[in-house]
Amino acid sequence: MVYVVVHRADIDERRAAGFLLNRLLKKKLTFPRLSVIFADGGYRGEFEAFVRKTFRWFLQIVQKPLGVKTFQVLPKRWIVERTFSWLTAHRRLSVDYERKVKSSEAMFHIAMI
Numbered sequence: 001m002v003y004v005v006v007h008r009a010d011i012d013e014r015r016a017a018g019f020l021l022n023r024l025l026k027k028k029l030t031f032p033r034l035s036v037i038f039a040d041g042g043y044r045g046e047f048e049a050f051v052r053k054t055f056r057w058f059l060q061i062v063q064k065p066l067g068v069k070t071f072q073v074l075p076k077r078w079i080v081e082r083t084f085s086w087l088t089a090h091r092r093l094s095v096d097y098e099r100k101v102k103s104s105e106a107m108f109h110i111a112m113i
Contacts, residue, residue, distance in 0.1 A: 002112045006104040014047040021051070036060050038076040087111055 005020045036058045037051065048059045062077045087093050090111045098104040 002109060004105045004108040006101045006108070013042055017043065017047065018050070021054070025054070038062050038080075040077070 003020060003023065005016060005023060007016050007019060034057060038060050039062070041061055041063055043059060044061055048061075051057050051059045060076075062074050064074065065072065087108070090107075092107050093111055096104070098107065
């Protein structure tokens, strides 16, 4: 199942992730088998504590190894990057053609199918 939240470009990614998690809370969706969420360093801190307290999920931060200056595939991070590349292959998602948020979210669902 895919959940999408489309928002303005000037919103911080932690706040936007909070929008998505609040949508899950409102729908009273529970994922009993979900225990770990992988995220980059931008989600460290208050958001990490919010996820642990509210959902009892562990937010594992995937970081670059220290001292490495060349490209390196990071574990679990490539899954997100691969998904972004699939989504950008759809021309309709590369530019904001939609006038309404619901239409934009629907295009993401269609692309993920």
